[in-house]
Amino acid sequence: MSDATTPRTGPSEQPTAPYLDAVVAYGFRGPGRFHVPGHKGGPGADPGLRYALGDRVLGLDIPQDIHGVDLGPKPTPYERAEALAAEAHGAARTWFLTNGATQGNHALCLALAPLGTHVVAQRNSHASIVDGLVLSGGLPSFVAPAYNSELGMAHGVTPEALDAALAADPDARVAFLVSPTYYGMAADVAALAQVAHARDVALVVDQSWGPHFGFHPDLPESALRLGADAVLTSTHKIVGSLTQSAMLHVAPTGRIDPAAVGRALRLLRSTSPSSLLMASLDGARRQLAVHGEALLHETIAAAKATREKLATTPGIKTIDYDMVGRDGVAAYDPLRIVLDTRGTGCTGYQVAEALRNAYDVQPELATVATIVCVLGVGQSPEALVRFAGDVDEIVKRISTPDATPIQALVRSPDALKNEMVMAPRDAFLGQSEVVNLEDAVGRISCESIAGYPPGIPALLPGERITAETAEYLRELVDSGARLHGAADPTIRTIHVLAANVG
Template identity: 45%
Template sequence: MNTTTAPSVPVRRPAPAQLDAPYAEALRSYTAMDWMRLNVPGHGAASERFGALADLVGAASLRLDVPPLLEGIDLETNSPLDRALVLAAEAWGARRTWFLTNGASQGNRIATVTARALGETLVVQRSVHSSVIDGLVLSGLRAAFVRPSIDSALGIAHGVTATELADTLTAHPEAAAAYVVTPSYFGAVADVRGLADVAHDAGIPLIVDEAWGAHFGFHPDLPANALTLGADIVVSSTHKLGGSLTQSAMLHLADGPFADTLEPLIQRAFHLTQSTSASALLLASLDTARHTLVNDTDALSASLAAADSMRAAVRAAGRFSVVSDGFGRFPDIVASDPLRVAIDTRSGGVSGHQARWQLMKEDRILVEVATDAAIVAVVGAGSAPDHDRFITALHALPADLGTPTEPPRLRLPSPGPVRMTTREAFFAPSRTVPAAEAVGRISADTLAAYPPGIPNVLPGEVITAELIDFFQRTTAAPTGHVRGAAGPDLATLRVVDATSHG
């Protein structure tokens, strides 16, 4: 693992303005007044009338649940929302930041639609999230894929090197932009500076899906964030590890060579995708998360210590192994996210799916991701979980959960050949056929073993027998399913009607 290209973050003092959370504070002040609410939402914060809802989310949440376009919160120029957005941009080192209330998936769709204004081909890391593929459908962009490195033993996709990106761009001089993912679901961090240099040398912007790296840059023991390393557009899933509420995210625009062109395009795409009834709760949680990340370094230190203790205990016990310990074998990985604790469970005689199921069922412990070979536990920025409870439960897992000590691993299948563009296949006449009959046919759907939601089949790609076997074995596992499938058991698949595609 080449750590020389993954700079850490120096200790810094926050600017005085970063001590404020203007939107969250304005929302609290506004809703503390004795309002007679004859507007939406329909519950009107009347917890005595909407008792079931108040019991579910709390009376305070009902009061804070206000609509947009309120004076004193988000209506006037330099409103509290405007100031919160400026503070977020400053915190992440952006020229401009947008708060998103439909997750990083919305950010990926915005970035992809924006890229369509720059050209007709998007160079895309093949292991992008399915929301980027959704963006290809919406935008009509053609995709030229650059393959990530694969840990074939664990069935894990990592990242791409600058050399691999350069080769793909050379083959596609018409490219509008390059789209990569870092960090990966398993915490592998790519060489963003090298990737940005390659994209810029080709005259195009670099878009980074940094969904799992919202916390990067806020502690000296964390990797630097993608904006500071030259990325032009960065999608940040703030709710994942950054401490905001589920479904809240941010999109950042760097003050780089493409900013003047990209800013108005992003703003238009934002209006196209953002709800006109954006949740005040989600927006306030983003403002609060930024405030905490900037100002509470001690809490982040506690989170890092908890994750380090988990990895140390796994190594010391000797039964299981830590996935990131093997990252040095891959030239695309320059660092790892220390808040991700990825564990090879098969080395201890348990499949990842079985381990996740057992931990949930018997110990009431939830982990983020399970594959056939591994689980990933995450420690949120600012949280400090009981790592002893997790380690004790992990090592109490019986080795006879239907998995022999050295079972054949479920390897990540290769995608089939591309026969149509994503958009063409998605909107083409289609039909549902038995899985066995789908072999050799063109998929009309995006199919992704979930989690982590990385597409294994795209609309326009040929479905292979290897892929069907992979999906069916995934759905047979206690916690596995396939996003986008026509049915939960993968008995049928949706394919392009042969009569519509000669």
């Protein structure tokens, strides 16, 4: 697959899906399959798998380097597909990713933050940013997102906070930020881009939760069109491609060299990428570009009606447009239904568990104070009506409004002020040992640990563990929060740099 300059496409080509069409044509024309994979389009697969997936899917599972698909006259169908995605998103160059936005974050860290390069990263960036810095050897400093202590909810980074972080680390060459959040709150990307560019810093935005942004007037604008220099979109999360597929877009600003990003991606990607994942990206792009506005119009209207219905359920509040204008929130994504459950006297965990047990309703996320539901571009209005009724029935059944008010979280981790004393790469790859948490004070962490809520890491590789941090981690566990990244989720023990190293 080529990393050459994106070929030009005509304005009428968005209704086509060149890679998907080429894969389909190859899969069903009856070729002699004397190449991998071993199932040979179905006959060699386990009968149970053939029954579950069907020979149509197995017939499309083809390898890289098939003539007429991603080899042959230029531009190949694969190159045309990526070019159409770049055109649809307003990018200078777009890559299809088959290991999620994680792959994109790793590539951007390798390309933009090589050994010893200073970067500023949002404290609650996806774990793949820290992992990417472990791979690349970049040296991070962190900027805290705005924080809602009542709900235990992290928002976006404010322009003022980014400016202060960049002033504190004048050697930083790139800023890695997140917009929107898990909860659908978008940061002021245009202002953040101005702050970064005024200091000659490239802005990378993890827009994984907003792959549909910019494709309907009632949605937030895409970060790429607001001035970001590179943007990640997890197409599978909302737009309809298969799980594990995503896109990486580099803007035409010139601050990021597409060739450097392509070189890093060649290092990271499999030589056997899934044709099914990439074909799904091509199809999802076509649907979003051609029919996205109409589909989104119906979904946004259905979501609005659902929020209005939920507002009549005692003890339930919806968290949406009222947040806009608060620190770190410039816009709201209506393809998120976020419920504040505190008025029911029950935690979000309890309400979510009751919904699963009674109606097989599966929310995306539950926290102490909230439930988060993620909608797709073509969400069924009937399913949303049913969901609102299910919540209403469950709340009537389990609510205890006279109970002690639910506390969202013990406190924010922002005040911990952890000291980064070693590059994450050196700490993660260094010789480690497991010690009891109380014995870890003063030692250097080899782990990345974040509590959900609020999703802000309390500890990162290379940071020195303080007594306050150890106490905070215990409070997280005692409050019912889940620890992501911890080798021991009970936090009785923790991996630290070996004594003879630190």
